[in-house]
Amino acid sequence: MLSRILVANRGEIALRIIRACHELGIETVAVYSEADRNAPYLRLADEAICIGPADCDQSYLNIPRIISAAEITNVDAIHPGYGFLAENINFAEICRDCGIGFVGPGVEAMRLLGDKVEARKLARKAKVPIVPGSEGVLANDAEAMKLANQIGYPIIIKAVAGGGGRGMRVVHNDISLRAAFNAAKTEAQAAFGDGSVYLEKFIVEPRHVEVQVMADAEGNVLHFYERDCSIQRRHQKMIEESPCPVLEERDRQRLADAATRLIKEANYVNAATVEFLLDKDRKFYFIEVNTRIQVEHPVTEMVTGQDLIKLQIQVASGQPLGLRQKDILHQGVAMECRINAEDPKNNFAPCPGTITEYRAPGGPGVRVDTHACQGWTVDPHYDSLIAKLVVHQKTRAAAIATMRRALEEFTVQPIKTTIPACLEILSHNLFVKGKIDTGFVERNF
Amino acid sequence: MLSRILVANRGEIALRIIRACHELGIETVAVYSEADRNAPYLRLADEAICIGPADCDQSYLNIPRIISAAEITNVDAIHPGYGFLAENINFAEICRDCGIGFVGPGVEAMRLLGDKVEARKLARKAKVPIVPGSEGVLANDAEAMKLANQIGYPIIIKAVAGGGGRGMRVVHNDISLRAAFNAAKTEAQAAFGDGSVYLEKFIVEPRHVEVQVMADAEGNVLHFYERDCSIQRRHQKMIEESPCPVLEERDRQRLADAATRLIKEANYVNAATVEFLLDKDRKFYFIEVNTRIQVEHPVTEMVTGQDLIKLQIQVASGQPLGLRQKDILHQGVAMECRINAEDPKNNFAPCPGTITEYRAPGGPGVRVDTHACQGWTVDPHYDSLIAKLVVHQKTRAAAIATMRRALEEFTVQPIKTTIPACLEILSHNLFVKGKIDTGFVERNF
Amino acid sequence: MAEKDADVQKIKELIKIMKENDLVKIDIRHGEDYVSLQRAQPPQPPTTLGPLFASLPGMGTPIPAPAASGPAPAHAKGEGLLEVRSPIVGTFYVAPSPDSEPYVEIGAHVDPQTVVGIIEAMKVMNEIRAEVSGTIVEKAAANGQAVEYGQVLFRVKPD
């Protein structure tokens, strides 16, 4: 087992990793920026070392300083958490070259899955359904129309160089295709200096469903069931739950098997999340793989009783998982609300500041993962997540009831948080019925 | 289902009941003394009513005021929690006479089990092992010797009117019996004005093991497995766990069956705890029944995934349990530490005062039940329990590791608490091996 | 519609009540209907707890503002008035029976032994005595109202 780990992150995930290491008897080195100097969680690490000023580029994103901190503190490995350097291939490579363990996948697997085109190829090889579309750039509108008729409308035309919605057109029939094709090309050319476009099937009101997978170096690949993360606002997840409330047992199994096949095909080791879109007919399409632990991993921990961070460390230590798929039971329903320092009444603008009154909920079925406390200052340099509130109950209705009472108990003053927004979503009758998709929040609130 | 419940208690158990009601959609009325006026948990009730000054006799123990509060707030029932009026037969009777529901057993069952002689008779009838001993007062030393030889040494002679160790003698053989018998009689006569003594088998270094039972009005009696509460100091439990680490599966089953038989025999409805002593040969002896929910009920909730307070309310509403014994699974290991405002370095003297710094632990496998927070004042009028820290893990070793890290995170300043004492116990190699009994704390600390 | 117009009327009335009574917040819930009004907080005298409990979110029914330390007659803040407080929990009546005259009216002079009302608790009628001397200047609890321990029943101008 690894004996000393540097946690290259901050906030709740740093605390989460320190806790897991502590329970495993592994020493921890925390790194911090000057802005986090007074963070109480730093006292829970065996050593804490300042790596730079508040600005991420000079601290949590600064590879030389983190590697140097790892070298002077003699750690075996670095746990990158999520965000920051967690999916930075360059960082993983430098760790490898410096002989420092990396609690995450190998560089090759990370590179393979980090490239969307390669990942799509791999999925096809593993017989994992992908969103149907053109193999590459469309030569002309005639090719587009032919393909559109093959895969069926609606389709979406996207700029190869694109992003932010520019050079993008949803098309519902042959009549509007040509105009849309030309408009997208023109827009893409103007925006990116590259008019290349491709097309994909447009999934209408999809759910975001992802499968948690964990693999060891001996080739064991286990899944930990799915999470439904359809409650999003501008692609930021707000509420996650497991199981996906609309999936039947056979479909859940097929989804999990697909994710497992893909990860096996990639010769991947450590934790991964395979993300899918689920359409209204409950057909699923692979989107991408996150090659790290996710913010919402506690949802899976609650329903399976497994500690994913400990498993990550175990696998990174070169040990086998020591579990069989049938040992991983899914029990009940878990749900997570992200409590962010954002003002729901002001377009979710970040709301940094000092918390002068703080009372977290407790009692049965409630888990709180947070680095915050009374006196904690939410710093504008970092993301606004201040706590993850997770509940576990026998049924979805009971989980919603527990989440509601826990949110109502949760007191964070005087800064604004997403607590009232989460309460409103939980009270919405479509949410209660499980009839949600990735556009739900934007349509209804 | 009951629709409005008055919670006749304070602190963490009042909050626990309010939370359960909230999740069930039941309105709550909290009562409070002037000392608890600013308690944040009162805001979580639908109504809160002041019933008197800090002194318990004039508030939480004052039956007329509580009944009157129930009448003016039009509740269906009262939940008494534990302590205060929870086992007060007079209170339960008055509730019945006033037409107010009581979330607890009926008066007859409470009376039957509250009387130790009657409870012993009932146990014999239900074929539940009891500590062997004289049926009543011993006539003379000859009778004592005959009986002592029947049940086997060591035996203990006790004053019928006794308490506090006076008129009590442990005897290991015939030679010392006569002198001990006479000494006990003389001491009892002097101390209580009544020289009557009886004898019982003396259980050497017993464990305290109790079985959680729940019964409905239709005669369904289910057990929720056992808790080992051997870590006690002066008969005050400090740490509880489930399962009992030394019981084998067959013995656990026999113990649970015995508890279930006894509760059935008493025609009991609602939650009960059947307490046993477990000797070194893992033979168990019934001691008494607690006719209420216990402080340590979360331990059972963690290993079974059942919500005992909700079940209490369901049963008190006249509904059947809706569970079969085989639905109640025992998974993993749970452990609870009672965090009291007491100074372990000063003979556990109560340490009231205002908490100016408070950070509770969180993360996976951790449950905190507490009414305390930063700014909370521990009042010398009430018991010193400020929080119950409960953990759940796959194995006992993992549960100890999680409890240790959670205790180390738990910050309550500036008052003294039992946190360091719990940490010391958890570090003791005999505790780690599970080799504990009710004398463990006093022998080792 | 009528219901909504009624809201405005109701809120106007509530504000009047708030101003007259120096309330800072009103929450009303009827089943799923809910009205909450909050006025700017007047500057508060420092409490020992500091700002901790000053800004509790409005969940459930608000707790009455802290009373003085006991139900015994006390000087109401800054007004030089004495308070007659309920020593028990129950239903307050101003007269011995529905047909009777009230024990006391505004302007009446009371001494410590004067019965000022009765509180019914568990079917028992408990006579409440003034415990102070002076002139009744305010009836703070209505006939038939449920009262908690320490609740103010009357305000009395001392002799």
Add this chain to the structure above:
Amino acid sequence: MAEKDADVQKIKELIKIMKENDLVKIDIRHGEDYVSLQRAQPPQPPTTLGPLFASLPGMGTPIPAPAASGPAPAHAKGEGLLEVRSPIVGTFYVAPSPDSEPYVEIGAHVDPQTVVGIIEAMKVMNEIRAEVSGTIVEKAAANGQAVEYGQVLFRVKPD
């Protein structure tokens, strides 16, 4: 539609009521309908954390006392001295090689460009310059010591 117009009317009225009456918040809910109005709170005085973090229990390794805001040279508290701080994380050496003389000794005069040591980070030797002018009066870090960002390396008496 009519309902929405009514809402606007109602909200206008409510705002008027709020302004006239100095309300900061109104919430109205009818079943699932919900109206919430809240006016800006008056400016609050800045709160201070006071002793909150002063008494943290010593779990794990204590964190070094808060440094000044950056690693740039700073006045050491109350002594009139300047500090040369580490701008990176690494291993500090006082000389270019084990056999060499130290870059500076106590009593040496430095100017901002004077190299005072090197810090090895990821096998790279980074020369550290004084960034201040004055006389070295204290060596605060030992040769071969691991140093964190902002750690004091030397104290300098300004000219």
